[in-house]
Amino acid sequence: MVVGDIATGTDVLIIGAGPGGYVAAIRAAQKGLDTTLVERDSYGGTCLNVGCIPSKAFITAADLADEVSNAEHMGISADPAVEMATMTEWKDGVVDQLTSGVEKLCKANQVNLLKGTATFADENKVRVAHGGEGQGSESIEFKHAIIATGSRPIQIPNFAYADEPVWSSTDALAATEVPDKLVVVGAGYIGMELSTTFAKLGSDVTVIEMLDDVLPGYEDDVSRIVRKRAESLGIEFNFGEGASGWEETDDGIVVTSETEDGEESSYEADKVLVAVGRSPVSDTLELENAGVETDDRGFITTDDRTRTNVDHIHAVGDVAGEPMLAHAASKEGIVAAEVIAGEPAAMDVQAIPAAVFTDPEIGTVGLTEAEAADNGFEPVVGEMPFRASGRALTTGHTDGFVRIVADEPTGFVLGAQIVGPEASELIAEVTLAIELGATIEDIASTVHTHPTLAEAVMEAAENAQGQAIHTLNR
Amino acid sequence: MVVGDIATGTDVLIIGAGPGGYVAAIRAAQKGLDTTLVERDSYGGTCLNVGCIPSKAFITAADLADEVSNAEHMGISADPAVEMATMTEWKDGVVDQLTSGVEKLCKANQVNLLKGTATFADENKVRVAHGGEGQGSESIEFKHAIIATGSRPIQIPNFAYADEPVWSSTDALAATEVPDKLVVVGAGYIGMELSTTFAKLGSDVTVIEMLDDVLPGYEDDVSRIVRKRAESLGIEFNFGEGASGWEETDDGIVVTSETEDGEESSYEADKVLVAVGRSPVSDTLELENAGVETDDRGFITTDDRTRTNVDHIHAVGDVAGEPMLAHAASKEGIVAAEVIAGEPAAMDVQAIPAAVFTDPEIGTVGLTEAEAADNGFEPVVGEMPFRASGRALTTGHTDGFVRIVADEPTGFVLGAQIVGPEASELIAEVTLAIELGATIEDIASTVHTHPTLAEAVMEAAENAQGQAIHTLNR
């Protein structure tokens, strides 16, 4: 609809076409709202272009190479050759397929697509600048807006991503050669996924991490399994050190680090990958023109309806803070669209699962035993180690366990920590159990296909009841 | 406890230590019952020794070889060598680990283990013959018995498993060489799993099947995907033919087949694998001494408490009929033990999932659309093809789909048919949903980790609601 003669208008204006924004747009359009989606770069956002999808593609290829190189005991021997440029081309093909799919789905659902960079003019109007300089811009009036502008990699002093030897995760995921020596700064989930990948592809990987372990936020016995495996792949960890700088040498670069006490170390490398976290893309939106507030780190604060302090402007995804995960962004996007459509939607999810695609994978949801106790429950815990799982043995992947946490008096399932093969998939069943208000007995009584890894979820539940079959009960 | 001076006695006597029997034994002992488990051969029964576990081990190795041979587009190239004898040794190691685990778990739970072949003397006594001739035997009195003697491969006329070129599934799973040419008789799940495996390991595989498609019992669009993939692996199918005989030639054998109209064909081979089904091991038990009845195919008939016509004698697993699956056997074993312990247990499961470990896998549970309609529901169906799944694309496995069947007026989930990567694992979530009486909305509203294959279950549920994001809604 045309409003005046300079500006067009829309019911719902969405800024950013990542998993928060494009999902919100499709759902809003499905609800019959006139919906406009503005994206300055590629459909699919960080996740599809330079995040979840490319990293998982590399992990598949790296796992295959590693697996087959170590399968002689299974009767399969091979010495695989790695062509990084081909791998990146394949990955680009996968990304293209998905991002063009997103574009098609938006169009099929009647979402108006607009290429350009949006900034707020006031609380009911954005300006969208098209392409480069002099390409013109337009104003769009909106009744509701959803900000879904995501996040970008944090830069640390002395490591400018513009410099060729310094990699952001985006650069790493566009590699055309496997670096002989790779220094990785940061042992969070992105750092660990990429360290493991490049180690499997043949890099000598050294990790520098300020804290004293990998994967902060995970329980010790979970992260230990991932660290041990990484070490067995030859990854060298240096904890308690912060990266301080780098310089070019005759053959490559040298990365320097410093402990809190000022002790210096240096590491030779071909590339240095900086993966120390991500910050919200809220500073370039001229939010002040709309009166939208952020917290002191720049995250837009929202309520359980995904509304910002300005009621008709919503924010979803990474720009709205933790958990900075694609599926959380999508869920928030759906809630935002439905709230705008006048439905009784809310972010009332009981549990948002999270996965780390290291070797082995981690899948977690809900509360740990300690958190359950802190929340006033009387936790009972059940475990099943994968080395007792027939399916795990037949795949050769037996590291890790399923742990399930329940409330003893009621039996309600409260959480699970899974580390091991397909942990990212296995967590789905426990997530559903939590959402449904299911009990340990419900999971234990449900027949699970043999032989599957999912049986370990059932066994962990039986173990919590003190009557597991394939483990000794505590 | 000693009863008289020739016979010992026990509360619960269990015959057969497969997934039906050993699980029943452990649960009975956990309930405080004096439990004796008699096994004539190896702990773990068919499943662990010559069924589920060995087949899945071979499938892992064959998949790896096949996968890496076709990964050049991903930047990984290799020409793997297959050492069948080594693969079988590895498989034997996995089996040993699991079967010795079963033995240890039985002992740790205070199950009395007895090696020998049991036959009924009367309805409260078995005779157990130890080892070979002249090794003696003993009588054991019981209050309750559980028959868990499983099944054996059906033999067809002119194909004696004793002859070296004729393979049962057991022989195939002990192979030390990959046959150049393999004829497989029967395209049920065992035939299809093994055909696929040997084709990937390098055999020229020809399948002879009496019916007109693979995998009877599955919906056409499910089995078609598996057949197409098998054909692309070079497997040649001959439907409507029954294997009629074989003879030795100068280099190998020739297998002959016949159509209903008497038309003959012949196929060169090195081995012929007969996989046409399994029959119950009930004929060697002298059941008549206990008065236990079977149906005309030899399956022992039981009620929903797993009781035979003789109240204190139960039967579980393959010997008690369909579904002849390990996890069904284990569930029945648990129910039998709990019923004997006086608990209110029953085979009241709403859904027993089933998986076929072909390429791609199949996982099914509950009702199909047609079955739902036949049962008086008003089915609504949702689908998600894996080619629209980001996770599937990053693994390179995009064949197949998730289909979910629900009752339209109530939303209750009734069933699912999954064909595709990790279908055997994905079916667990839907099984739990069915057991809990969950609705399509419950699954659709549950946050699923990105990127995972499990998202396809959520998308299928959203599709059933007419509001999928990543597929067009019908």
Next chain:
Amino acid sequence: DDTPETPGGRVFAPPAVRRLARELGVDIESVSGSGPSGRITEGDIRSKADGASAD
């Protein structure tokens, strides 16, 4: 805005039931569940809503 706030802590009710509570304007935290271990069911929400409108 008459839809109640979503509870801060755990709620033992399926998603479809939680949504129904918001739709009917029922504060789910004030509902005692009749399901296993006190799980809140669709029926619990509907009778609470009926009771409220009868008041």
